[in-house]
Amino acid sequence: MNGSCLGRGNEDPGRPIRFTGREIAGVEDLREAVPGADLAVTQLSAAPCRGALAHAIHGDLTLTLGRITGDLRLRGVMAAGAAALVVVLEQTPDPGEGRPTEWGHDVQAGDLLILPDGGEREARQHGLTAYAALTAPLERLRDRAGAFDGLADDRPWSACARLRPQLALGLHIELKARLELLAWEGSLLTPQAQAALRDGAVDGFLTALADGVRREPRRQGWINSARILRQVEDHLDQRPGRAVAIPELCQALSLSRRTLNRAFEEGLGVGPRTYLRLRALSAARKALVAGREAGASVTQVALEHGFWELGRFSVTYRAMFGESPSQTLRGR
Template sequence: MGQFLLVDSRQLDSFEGLHQAVHGSHVDVMQLGRGRLRGTLSHIGIGDFSLSIGTFNVGMRTQRISSDDKLIIGMLLAAEERVAHWSFDMQLNDVLVIPPLVEHDGVFHGASAYAAMRLELNDVTSLFGGEARLSDPDTWRSRGHFRADPASGAIASRRLVRIMSHLHSKDGLTPSTADFWKRSIVECMAANIISSLPPDDGGWLPSARRVIHKVEDHLAETGTRPVHISEICDALGVSRRTLHRAFREVFGIGPVTFLRHKRLCVTHSILRESAPGTTTVASVAMQQGFFELGRFAHYYQAMFGEYPSQTLGVAPRQLAGLPH
């Protein structure tokens, strides 16, 4: 069954626009600050999963009486003044958990920005695969607050905003890459949550080469679509820490770098075999999970010694010059 894809963005000119602050969920909103509200509200929907990002320039009181069984995980992206949810005072990039069927109460004392993803509770098992606590649905049945690490939290927050921005491009969100982008969004939230959890250095460590062989078998089954690290953790039933140790031991690089190299190789092959005018570098890059085109071009040139635009259509042009 295919996944329903939604991309929507609009400008706000009143607090009523924030009633749909989280896609698929009604929120009661009261304006606290003086002045005409200005802001934006953007949604990305992939099946039953959604990401919403909102910005507004005045203080707000938000209340939500849950009418469904969806889990909401939010992140504070920006705030000029105090922000409180229930009894939690939020700092920048902190993560908030709103469990299914639990009423929510929040106060933004000034201009703010937030991100919120809404998903099925049972989806955490695969989306947070490999992280024992986070992949357990029971972890998310009570409201919670995770304090973000200042440095890594800021990186995760910026990445989340950039993903949203790039997925609004016409080439950004396709059915074949939808799962990768969903996992990339979850990863930004997970990065800030994991920094609050105690280290997990215990447990049985399987053979590094056995782990690598299983990873490569999984990658072979997926074909040319991009694969996210959380998908591998879920499929193999291993933690990110185990994957990292295995890849470091075998290749001397981490799994994220390895997966990026694989996606670069797939991109190179697609560009080389495509005829100019039938595709663009940007569309192929997005299909392979690269959303920052400047950084992608840098990675590509460093790896292959040429820019992607130079690779595009090389093979068809060479074949065209061969005698028949």
């Protein structure tokens, strides 16, 4: 197989693949879990958000290998202008915290997530998560997917879904090994060797997708708790910079307080009041990191995110992120 079999795209098959990566030191580093993603991330406990991302980019096709620890809520567009397939390579949740979820459905190692162009992730992660992702324009994926049973029409790409392929262990290991070799050694390989690894990895994703579609022909609906969380966050996003009280949320969304509490406990393991505070803390951290070059102050950021008692803000912030707000601002 050579590079041209991946269909049309803005790639030159003989051009070397471009490699990028970064260490994850906090929630602000996860906005682009894959290139082009726009994820809002809230840290839900003092478990540190750490890890690494590595990307192999060839024209408009990207392969990503990620490894993340932390207790996190992730929501947002996974790949604007592209479809994405994500395979969960490893999942070691924190004991006693329940299963990690995606769109309200539990997620475990071996699962495959489908995100069409502009599809949004709606995830709760905790403990260790390792994943592999493929992103490319849908027409490119469909050109290649036509060789796989069940992938020739629009149905597999029509909506976000979590599938559970029953792949042989060897294929799972092979996909991980190809991506690790690309991520860590790819720049040392010839363009031909890079292309062979890339094409083999793409086929691994599509093999998993074909098997998952065959086994689960029906799409899962949204779990109600995930739908409520989405509605709450949409309401908050429409009112940036303004504190929103729990009674206002209940009234705006026509929910009882009991229903709202149950949705948050089921979906995130915390109540809505706690989540609002944690969301504000994570947003404040991102603002402090962004403000390093803009002359921001801790007081300014704290007040803009609804923290009026500066001493308490500093104590709470340090307990959550392991450093003071001023240290974040200085980049220490």
